Amino acid sequence: MTTKCADCPLRRQELFDRMTEDEVRVMQRFKVGELKVDSGTPLLMEGSNSPQLFTALRGMGLRSKLLSDGRRQVVNLVLPGDFIGLQAALMSEMGHSVEATTAMTLCVFDRxxxxxxxxxxxxxxxxISWLAAVExxxxxxxxxxLGQRTALQAVAWALIKVFSRGQHLDLVHKNRMPFPYRQQDIADALGLSLVHTNRTLKQLRERQLVSWQDGELVVIDPQKLADVAMVESIELVTRPLV
Amino acid sequence: MTTKCADCPLRRQELFDRMTEDEVRVMQRFKVGELKVDSGTPLLMEGSNSPQLFTALRGMGLRSKLLSDGRRQVVNLVLPGDFIGLQAALMSEMGHSVEATTAMTLCVFDRxxxxxxxxxxxxxxxxISWLAAVExxxxxxxxxxLGQRTALQAVAWALIKVFSRGQHLDLVHKNRMPFPYRQQDIADALGLSLVHTNRTLKQLRERQLVSWQDGELVVIDPQKLADVAMVESIELVTRPLV
DNA sequence: CGATGGATTGAGTCAGGTCAAGGTTTGTGG
DNA sequence: CCACAAACCTTGACCTGACTCAATCCATCG
Incomplete structure (x- = not known):
């Protein structure tokens, strides 16, 4: 039994723009099904021209690019509400791969x-264009x-960024949110080595800014963390849901 | 006297998708004028909500973001045919500033x-969405x-990338194209220091791969340069012109 | 109970950064 | 026409943030 767009739990969150009933109907017609995948499942491959597009309904994933010598760049994390396959839809080739980090449920659309x-x-x-512009x-x-921040600032930036997204998605309870990634994922996202990422996290922990263990991220003082990261504002911008 | 879209010199280049006569008329109606600016002129500011959108007709520029402590990240270069202000149009705030590096001529649209x-x-x-996806x-x-390549690979990547764009825009004649940027611009684009960028360029010069002086870029062996950069393909993808 | 995947820590190295000093070209005012 | 300044490029010397290599530890799992 798939979720009806009319009952979509995401749409209720204040993060997402209101939709007219008409728009909901249109989305429902565009949606061809739902997909449940296990953690670790590849969803789209870089360079592929997938016949399917998705919206993440539940679970988390990540977008990454592979260099020919095996080095990996994590381009972004995938959280609920994220649209997957925009590049395949508009151009006809993905610029990066997408895989599920946790088990995920996805709305499926027909390209x-x-x-x-x-x-x-x-x-x-x-x-849709709006989403592309946000990305x-x-x-x-x-x-x-990657270009300008030090390792400490970069890790702080990454963490405050996801944490802030988590807050808007109601994933945060008492400064805690699920964060099922490996340190290697964050290292690959920031262009740092695993070892250095680990040491940097240790520093942030010792400074009482964040702790991250057992798949759970705790941001003790978001404002201080943002200061370290040199992020000016963490404001809410509502976004469309597709 | 402004250029008529019907006579647009860019549209003739094979890089750009063919347009129907109807589309040309629509563009002409959307275009409200032309703007000529001197080199160094700021066109859009980060965070601004510009009433105008542009397409670069002649000249070159660059997109950049400023960090609160003055460090600068160059996000992309602006070449003829580039649309400027997409983010302002779709969201209502630019994520980066745009300035003219050379004198430029721009088509002006009304936001x-x-x-x-x-x-x-x-x-x-x-x-338009396609352009956002390409970006x-x-x-x-x-x-x-920035995350994975060494300085040598990164500089090679940047140069082969512009050079390839230059080729499609007919800016290249006998392996030479105008390249009016400062070394500092490239350093800021790649997250390298000016000094190291300079030394890296010297290395590429000594390896007989590129030379860059007096605002002119000469790529002696594009394939070898692409190899150094670890770029797999440099294929032509036609793009829409707005 | 060994194997596997991740986190952590120590030790040593190096790519790239910083600081500092010229060199060249271009433009400007006297 | 010359002197001076400003902007940019180049090179040397030295330093350090981040990388690599290599253990060790700890869960989870078949």
């Missing part, structure tokens, strides 16, 4: 329907982190 | 017309460069 969906629903089309914005920030 | 333009012209809307793709590559 072949994408163009008519886009053409006939300008408001939804705009929402571009995020990647600009990430680039700045 | 307040953007939504109706987007709504009434799904094919053009799709083209996202590029930024993923750039992130991988």
């Amino acid at each position: 072949s329907e994408f163009w008519s969906f886009f053409r006939d629903n300008p408001r939804r089309a705009f929402a 571009e914005h995020f990647l600009g920030d990430a680039l700045t982190t | 307040s017309e953007f939504w109706s333009f987007f709504r009434d012209n799904p094919r053009r809307a799709f083209a 996202e793709h590029f930024l993923g590559d750039a992130l991988t460069t």
